[in-house]
Amino acid sequence: xxLLKKIVYPFIRLFIALFRVDRQAALPHSLWGAAVSQSxxxxxxxxxxxxxxEEFGTPLFVVDEAxxxxxxxNFDRNLAAQGIEYxxxxxxxxxPVPGILRLLHDQGAGAEVISPYELWLAGELGVDAERIxxxxxxxxxxxxxxxxxxxxxxxxxxxxxxxxxxxxxxxxMGQRPRVGIRVTTRGGWSRQFGFSIQNGDAFRAMTELVHxxxxxxxxxHVHLGSGLKSTAIYENAIAEIAVLMxxxxxxxxxxxxxxxxxxxFGVPTVRSISGLETRLHHDFGQPxxxxxxxxxxxxxxxxxxxxxxLKEHCARHGLELPVLLVEPGRALTSDAxxxxxxxxxxxxxxxxxxxxxxxxxxxxxxxxxxxxxxxxANRLExxxxxxxxxxxxxxxxxxxxxxxxxxxxxxxxxxxxxxDAGAYFTSFSTDFSFPRPAIVVAAGGSARVIRxxxxxxxxxxxxxxxxxxAPGKETSAEGLTRRQQGGTAS
Numbered sequence: 201x202x203l204l205k206k207i208v209y210p211f212i213r214l215f216i217a218l219f220r221v222d223r224q225a226a227l228p229h230s231l232w233g234a235a236v237s238q239s240x241x242x243x244x245x246x247x248x249x250x251x252x253x254e255e256f257g258t259p260l261f262v263v264d265e266a267x268x269x270x271x272x273x274n275f276d277r278n279l280a281a282q283g284i285e286y287x288x289x290x291x292x293x294x295x296p297v298p299g300i301l302r303l304l305h306d307q308g309a310g311a312e313v314i315s316p317y318e319l320w321l322a323g324e325l326g327v328d329a330e331r332i333x334x335x336x337x338x339x340x341x342x343x344x345x346x347x348x349x350x351x352x353x354x355x356x357x358x359x360x361x362x363x364x365x366x367x368x369x370x371x372x373m374g375q376r377p378r379v380g381i382r383v384t385t386r387g388g389w390s391r392q393f394g395f396s397i398q399n400g401d402a403f404r405a406m407t408e409l410v411h412x413x414x415x416x417x418x419x420x421h422v423h424l425g426s427g428l429k430s431t432a433i434y435e436n437a438i439a440e441i442a443v444l445m446x447x448x449x450x451x452x453x454x455x456x457x458x459x460x461x462x463x464x465f466g467v468p469t470v471r472s473i474s475g476l477e478t479r480l481h482h483d484f485g486q487p488x489x490x491x492x493x494x495x496x497x498x499x500x501x502x503x504x505x506x507x508x509x510l511k512e513h514c515a516r517h518g519l520e521l522p523v524l525l526v527e528p529g530r531a532l533t534s535d536a537x538x539x540x541x542x543x544x545x546x547x548x549x550x551x552x553x554x555x556x557x558x559x560x561x562x563x564x565x566x567x568x569x570x571x572x573x574x575x576x577a578n579r580l581e582x583x584x585x586x587x588x589x590x591x592x593x594x595x596x597x598x599x600x601x602x603x604x605x606x607x608x609x610x611x612x613x614x615x616x617x618x619x620d621a622g623a624y625f626t627s628f629s630t631d632f633s634f635p636r637p638a639i640v641v642a643a644g645g646s647a648r649v650i651r652x653x654x655x656x657x658x659x660x661x662x663x664x665x666x667x668x669x670a671p672g673k674e675t676s677a678e679g680l681t682r683r684q685q686g687g688t689a690s
Contacts, residue, residue, distance in 0.1 A: 226584065226606070227490050227493070229242065231468065232538075239578075240580050242577040244538065244642050245265060245641070247647050249615060250615055252640065258637070259542075260539070260638055261539055262540060262641075262647075263299075263622070265642065266644075269307055271532045271536060272308070276288060276308065278502075279524075281500075282506075284507050286524040286525070287310060288309050289309065289310040289311060290305075290309040290529065291463050291528065292314070292318040292321070293315075293318070293529070294530055295622055295624070296318060297626055297639060298325060298651075299650025300533060300622075300650070301325055302325060303641070304533075310353070311325075312463075313332065313334055313335070319334060319346055330353050331353060332350070333353050334352060334355045335423070345373070348369060351375070354419050355378070356419065357379050360401075360408070363405060363408055363412070366414075367412050370414045376415060380418065381402060381409070381421065382421045384397065384422070385436065385437040387424060387436055387437065389423060389424060394422070419459070419460055419522075420458070422461060423463065423464060424437055424464050426464050427470065427530065427570070428464045431502060434502075434505060438459075438506070438510055439509065445522075446518070446519060455519075457522055458522055458525050459510065459523070460526075466531075468495075468496040469619065470572060471491035472571075487606065488604075489571070490571060491571060507524070533623055534620045534623040535620050538621050540615055540617055541616050541618065543555050543611070543613060543614045543615070544558055544612065545612060549589060551587075552586075553587075554600065556593070557591070560594040560599045561598055561601055562629060562632035562633070564601050564618065566628065567618075572620050573618075574590070574602065576616060577616060578615045586609050587606055588610060590605060590616070594632060595633075631659050636653070638653040639651040
């Protein structure tokens, strides 16, 4: 295998050198509504990023409050323009930070949750039960019990086993919860998700629910994927679901009141990267190609396409227009948050260099499958003249999370900004060797902390306190030494 690599890899490198994408290619900072300070630094929410890093330390998540609120209002305004009934629910799993959720709920968003914790959190944040939808492929009895007790808007059922569990639970509690059926269409996610329309499972599930009479069947739910950049997949799904809704009405006498199209709406400044791209990037330094923002439908485009398809297919099948429910996640928060990270060292790596920063793969997991723009936050207007790898502080080769990125010439102490950190960065973050960072909201030139930086003690708070040394008690090391000498640790 090594011999094959020695023979083949030089030819691949030569091919890439001849046909590689523009190493300087990058998206302009204006796409995020960012400004530039007089000193050439990145400004978010009226706050210069270098000042935020000095005040709050790094790594640091920064939320642009005006952009977050504007994203929600844009979604709301464009749906309202379509002349249909609709409701917007934020996908908690995308960014389950209470301070961010509060900002969205204050704008009018409901809560789309997938776990008992998220269901609890929505309650703690004061979200009305009528504004909560519970999804997920493997709901626990605990979560279902809470949903039934609170009489939330909808429980979207994922399987026949879940019908039996929820029906029995509702019977014991003397409740009749409102439910939807999660379906799968010809396009989009399937496998562990929902009931297939094509093989008849969706209709059989709805028939079972009607005959059990233990739940009030009110909705149909579908989630087609993540980061979708075409309206066609939504339009095709609506066409299939409308046929199912007609069959349910004609054969079961049930009118579906809610059509829940989930989320998955793509954003212009992020794109998925393929496995081949990832290999070429990490094995041969092929720079990743930036997304083309103009290829992503606008919020207005998504809203118009959904409403047009809904009206057309409901009219075709003689159906009343259901209330359209949408569950956007990244479309609301992705571009309203960034991650600041400080360069602590620069290491030579052949012709290129590696910038060692304080944000590792414990915070940047989505970079494994998505393109995210990266700026030198304190050198925003300087030319990109040098190619860098970007590696975090964790002692594993996997923490080289960007192999090839053209940036201005960097120095120790410089600040990098990883854009679109508002979708799944905090969701996938861990405390792998380092406490989680603070999160601040920038608005009108000032910033406030919505999550404190975790302390070392926070990482061990749930561990047995007897494990740790206390005054008058020997340390673990002392105990080990005494045992090695044949003694007994007290």
